[in-house]
Amino acid sequence: MTDASVRLTFEGGTVRVDAPRDLLETLPDVEYDPRTETGRTPGFRYATLRAALAEHDVEVEDRVLALSDLPALRSAYELREYQHEALDAWRDAGQRGVLELPTGSGKTVIALKAIEALSIPTLIVVPTIDLLDQWERELGTEFDVDLGRLGGGEQRVEPITVSTYDSAYLRADELGDRFELVIFDEVHHLGGEGFRDIGRLLAAPARLGLTATFERPDGAHEVVEELVGPVVYRLSAEDLAGDHLAAFDIKRIEVALTPEERERYEEFQGTFTDYLAQSGIQMRSGSDYREIVKRSGNDPAAREALLAKQRAREVMMNAEGKVEELAGILDRHRGDRVIVFTAYTDLVYRLSERFLIPAITHEVPKVQARRRILEKFRRGEYSRIVSSHVLDEGVDVPDANVAVILGGSGSEREFKQRLGRVLRPKAEGERAILYEIIAEETAEERVAERRRG
The missing domain is CATH 3.40.1170.30 (MutS, DNA mismatch repair protein, domain I)
Known part of the structure; x- marks a missing residue:
């Protein structure tokens, strides 16, 4: 040297x-x-x-750091505007600092997106075994990697590891060079005597603290500021009152068409786009589509284009990959109350038969029959139902905590109506989930992106 x-x-x-x-x-x-x-x-x-x-x-x-390799990580969660702002504030602060947000605002989701964005070895430190279990489940659902666990009788270290504060305290000097990002859930605990050594002994340069109540009566939050960074983003429950604090998260999942589905989709979609090219219509607004409908009355090519567009939509809406993804979701949420939405009646009955789920469509012969199904769902005799558009308006739908959309229009109104079915978490502090399953590389994907615009 x-x-x-x-x-x-x-x-x-x-x-x-x-x-x-x-x-x-x-x-x-x-x-x-x-x-x-x-x-x-x-x-x-x-x-x-x-x-x-x-x-x-x-x-x-x-x-200094002896890091293991990690693949690029991807989470299906989507951030709300204030969650984006919080994550951006943390990154702008050099990937150090505390987010102070009220209970039910989705702090865990922000942390998962931070892990996804950096895709580096990460240690998550939590105060209780219950939170240890919850984080392990969330991480296992979001990321296809082996997970470490320190606490609850287990001592297993992996590039992504979740630990109790007690276990992290005992092993911080040993593991201090193994992680590049450390996330402290309920970060105010780090100010306690002893626990603050966790922050001191870890070399991880990226540090994120999560809490609903940063300041401590004993003033130890000043120690937390030194070890993790200051509060870089803060909102109160009053700031998020109303629409912003709805206790749900959105998880968008993209599935691939099978080779056969892809071939049929491209054939039908090609017929439609060829007609657009020949007719000079650019589909910039709803009036352009209405023009094609008007022409179809006396133009066979326009009529064929509309039929092809409808068939392409049926292929992407009824994709087998969506059904397989739904099977996994239903398995993960066996103890939850689930509503599945589709755009096509045929698919409703297909799902009803495959998963033994009560079906509600406009073809259910009597309003009383639909009400009986919903009442049994309300009483807990049924834990899941599948429906087409019939539940979108004017129907008193019992509370659910999980919803799955297997296709529909890009209408913001329709989307919000369906979200309204899952705004009832099972317990205080939990959050409901809406899964939106999209066929990748299709018009459905583009429409969903425009709606988020």
Whole structure:
């Protein structure tokens, strides 16, 4: 090692700095150790140390983090506007800081999207076994990777690991170089004596704290600010009152058409787009579609184009991949109250027969019959039902906590009506879920994107 080089290594919760003494004396929070003639700083100062070294014209040999490889991660959750703002605020703050948001605002979803965005080894620290179990389930549902667990009788470390504060406290000096991102759920706990050592000993440069109540009566939130960062985004329950605090999350899942479905879809869709090219119609608004309908009265080509468009829509709406995805969702939510929406009556009956789910369509002969099914759903005799558009308006639908949309229009009104069916979590502090299953690389995907616009 030359006088103009620096070597960084991790040792028991600290970063050892091998460098000339005159350089060590310029680095913030680095203490000189005369026995080894090296410098040393707490693990949590690693990011600050790297930033300080960047100001010097020195070569840095960085051996602090011993990270395992992770594939690119992807979560099906979609963020609301304020959740986007919170995540952006954290990233703009150098991927350090605390989000203070009320219960029911979806802090966990924001954290999952942070993990997805960075796709780096991550440690999640939680205060209770119940939260340990919940996080493990969520992580397992969202990410197709092996998960570590520290707590509840298990001590298993993987690139993505969830731990109790107690277990993290016992092993922080040992594991401090294994993670690049650490997420502290209920981060105010980190201010407690002992637990604050978790934050000190970990070298993870990216740090995210989640809480509904950041400030502590004992003032220990100032310690949390030092270890994790300040509050970078804050909203109260009053700020989110009304539409914004509806206790549900949206998970968008894309499925592929089978080769046979793809061939049929492209054939039908091609007939429609060929007609558009020949007729000069660009489909920029609903009036363009109405023009094709008007022409179809005396133009065989227009009539054929409309029929082809309808058949292409049937292919993507009834895709086998959607049915298989629904099977997995129903299996995961065996204990929940589920409503499945489709656009086609035939698909309603197909799902009803396959999954033994009561069906409600406009073909159910009497209003009284539909009411009997809904009443049994309300009483819990049925835990799931499948329906077409008949439930969209004017029907008193019992509370559900999971809804699945297997196709429909891009109408914002229709989408919000269906969301309204899942705004009743099973218990306080939980959130309902709406799954939107989309056929990828189809017009359905584009329409859904426009609706989110």
